Amino acid sequence: MAASGASAMQKARTEALREAMAREKVDVLVLMGNNWHADYLRYGTDFGIQEGQGIALIRADGTTTLLLDDAAECDRARGETDSCEVVHAPKLVAEARDRIARSGNRSLAASPMHLLPYGLLKLEEEDLRIADGAPVIEKLLMTKMEVELDCIRKASVLADEGYVIFRDAACPGRKDYELIAEIECFFRSKGVAENFMIIGVGGQEVRGMAPPGGKVLKQGDLVTTELSPCVNGYYAQLCRTLVVGQASETQKKAFSVYQEALEEGIRTVRAGVTAADVAKAENDVFRKYDLGKYTTSEYTRVRGHGMGLFLDQKPQILEDVDIPLVDGMTVIVHPNTYHPDAGYMVLGDALIVRPDGHECLSTLSRELFSVTAN
Amino acid sequence: MRRGLMAWDANEVPVATIEARQARLREAMRAQGLEAFIAYTNIARPAAVSWMSGFTPYWSEGVYCLPLEGTPVFATALSKRVAEWISTVMAVGEVAPTPQPGVVIGKLLAEKGISKAGILELDELPAKQATALMQNAPGVNFTDAADLFHPIRTQVDDAERALVRHAAKLAAECMNKVDVEAASAQDLIAPCELHARLSGAEEIFIAVAPDLSKSATLKRTDTAGELADTFALRISLAYKAGWVRLTRSFARTAMGATDFDRLQQMFDDFQPQAGQSIDGMLRQIFADNGATLKSWQLEQPRGGYPLAIVAGSEVSNTWTAGAPSVMGVDVETASGHWLAARPLL
The missing domain is CATH 3.40.350.10 (Creatinase/prolidase N-terminal domain)
Known part of the structure; x- marks a missing residue:
């Protein structure tokens, strides 16, 4: 394939x-x-x-x-x-x-x-x-031809399907690397040669994602991941967060900030704006809720980035990056960062930049997913 | 890309083991007048830093410095938040997150007043890191220390032996998951990948030669496609930085499977010894069974690489007996190629 x-x-x-x-x-x-x-x-x-x-x-x-x-x-x-x-x-x-x-x-x-x-x-x-x-x-590398975009579209479909596998694998008592095993098995079965993913498991104490270290999922944990399968070498990324069990009101309230920030970031994406414009749109939402400090490098790396033959290519979505977005660029917008009430949360969708806006590749719901014991 | 379990377990790799490795390296450094040993790491070349620190650096690049005295420092291009995680899985040394690892290590050398430092594989060190090192440590004389490192690195301790054995066990279990009737490479690979990662493998690369009657070329899941009546599977697997390869050839017909089993038994029984003509002995045992050895190779950790060819039909022999090795062969039979590889434990 x-x-x-x-x-x-x-x-x-x-x-x-x-x-x-x-x-x-x-x-x-x-x-x-x-x-x-x-x-x-x-x-x-x-x-x-x-x-x-x-x-x-x-x-x-x-x-x-x-x-x-x-x-x-x-x-x-x-x-x-x-x-x-x-x-x-x-x-x-x-x-x-x-x-x-x-x-x-x-x-x-x-x-x-x-x-x-x-x-x-x-x-x-x-x-x-x-x-x-x-x-x-x-x-x-940054601006893709249609034949390249087709690969990224296919990779994005696989990312959406892969997240369903990931979500279904998450339940209390499972180890973080076991979730990754399930998803890598799925990707190999689909002919995906490479995938980049990291994971975070826990609560308020978690400040980022890393490779799996053997953490056991327990009730109330947030499980964050970004997964990035590739097709013909072209990567598409997806970021989602789930809660083991029912989400608390605190978790739901915190996550609503990420949902709003993602929507604002995505709304900004079109040819002619800069990476900084997109980052500012995301970060302004955090500032509105007095969470501006959590958009700094102390708590987060980037607010999104380009994707293609490398999963983290230019332009990095940051307020000091003035690279203009152009038709045919592919980016993920992800306001991933630490929230002081809930811990590290992620949410991100892949997009193709178009002259009058964008084509959103991710079709998965932007909700805070909840999984219960099987 | 690293995506399996990455953890440090003091029961598997005790701090004392890492310190003993560093002590041996320091002894060799002292003998050559080196006051620091520097190794670069990236995804393809993590092995030296893993051996020295107990941590397997993953996708981002870094520079590890072992001074003759004092605490080793691992300067990595990863963020401060990720550095905090590295600190929990690196047995010995400090982590310095920085966008410019070469600058940090250069300044460290200058602060320590070091005059002579060895760099593992200097020519392969990225120029950006090398020039940053040299500019920030202008009084230091840098030399390539690959020859110093190699004889120390190939002294195997119990911890490494156990990790490699475990990796070999996992690879063998994965191979047992092979469904010889699988239609495609994807169907073949997926269950092996699942087993390896559920069992805690840090990394696994699986390649398939889908039709041994035509070619011995090992392909990935994206290009291997449908399987013919004879095919081969190569599993390259890492468990906590211990890398092995295992290759097996499979035949769907009973007669083919019997022939392949016989070749496998001969190959499994063969134990190369230092000083022997491995080439001559391998050629003889396959010739005795109506097959022709086309090529062979022995791989070992070498410098920053977890496995690199150190002897073979097309390579001069620099193999170190007793150190972790993988032997592989490509044999021509009446029905086509027959491939095999196994760790020498």
Whole structure:
């Protein structure tokens, strides 16, 4: 299921990348990645890396070489991508350095720069400097073509279905990682290769979400999660909160703030506004209820973010991010934060930005779910 | 991506075990005049930091510094709130949440007046972290310390042995969940994934070679598709940073299953020894049974990687006998490929 249409999509991505390289006068674009940050490699090669690390050399002449340090991944890449030369490179950085140096190209760029290995800086000894490749690729990662949006729509449907599995698995006495086991089983059965999710279990003392640590669900607990399945490498995210047992009046009242903040944030989303505008709309609701301090970095990271080949891509939805939203961007709006009366709560929906508003991908009710003992 | 149980249990990895590992590393550092040992971690390269700290760093990157004396520091790009959680699952050391791990560790080295520090796999350290380290610790001479780390890392303690054994047990249980009549790779993979995660596996990657009569390439759940009469399943599983792989080949016909069982028995009985020609011995035992060894490999933890090839048909031998290893083979039979891999415990 997930692989269908990948080849046509890769042709479109490759063409877009070459145009951007020509515009930025880049001869070789060096893309790096691993299982967490797989987006740049996937865009350039259509390979979804799982183990080890990879470096792709995208050349202006239309050829691409994918270097992988894991032998099994190399074998898989040869079977899954037909658009590039695949090379097993146990000494990944040295191999990349040699190939770049041998090519003699002078206009080099790399992305994402935070993954650029120190060993590639040694190219400077040969008078080869690597510029930041963000101007070439970042806009392409943020703004999707229709074929890419279709993948995110499918991923969002799976996220909604997955949450139902998660909710049905939650009951007193179960451990947090058992809920995740149920949902990962469901996703694998649907051909979803990757999913990112974290979880929070407990009450007022819980200040965020993390990987599961073995907490046992008990009556009255809030269970928060964000889950993010992908289709053809494209992620969609969903955030929801449930209560084990009946929600208390305090929990219901607290959650109503998140519902209002999400609605205000979503109402703001359209091409032309900035990420900051969306964040402000969400945060103003918290301020209205004298909860403004809980929108700061002390209590929350972001008020949403972009989604695509990486689940947490630009633009981050924050009041100091002035990146404009444009048609075809995909974002999740989530006013997730700590509430002093109830604990950490989450609620978020995925959207496609459109000129006159947005297309909301999540169809799941925005209620505070309640589960009782089976 | 990490999504299974992540917890530290002092009964499984006692603080004393972590401290003993650090003491051995410090002894080697002292012998080479290093006053600090630095290791970078990300999702693909968590193994060295796991071994030193007892914590398995997950998706975000970080830099761990073990000074010759004093408390180790783990600088991570995760938030302060997540750092509080890390503190509860990291046996030894302090957590410093920061958007710039290299800056924090560089300043730490400068404050301590350190003059020489070793970095594990310096060339692979992200340039951003490396330059931040060097700019904030201008008086420090940095060297690559991979050769120093490796012989220390391959000394296995009881805690590690137990974690790897447990991981192997879980992987074997998952393999027993295989329905040989499953129609698709998805049907095959899902029950294995469920069992592993319900049993507390930290991570599991499952790949399938859907038609061994045509190819030995292992694919993921999104691309493997329908299963043929012979197929193989590879389970890569982590339990609290102890990684194993287990690969089995399956045949739907009784005759095929009998042939595969015979090859499996031979493979399970084979125990490589240091100093032997593993290649020659493997070729011989498969040839004796009418099959041809196409390739083999031995994997072990290496540097930041939980498993990396250290010996094989296409790789020179740097295998350390006695340390956790995984041996894998690709064998050609009359009906096509036969794949297997198992941990050497």
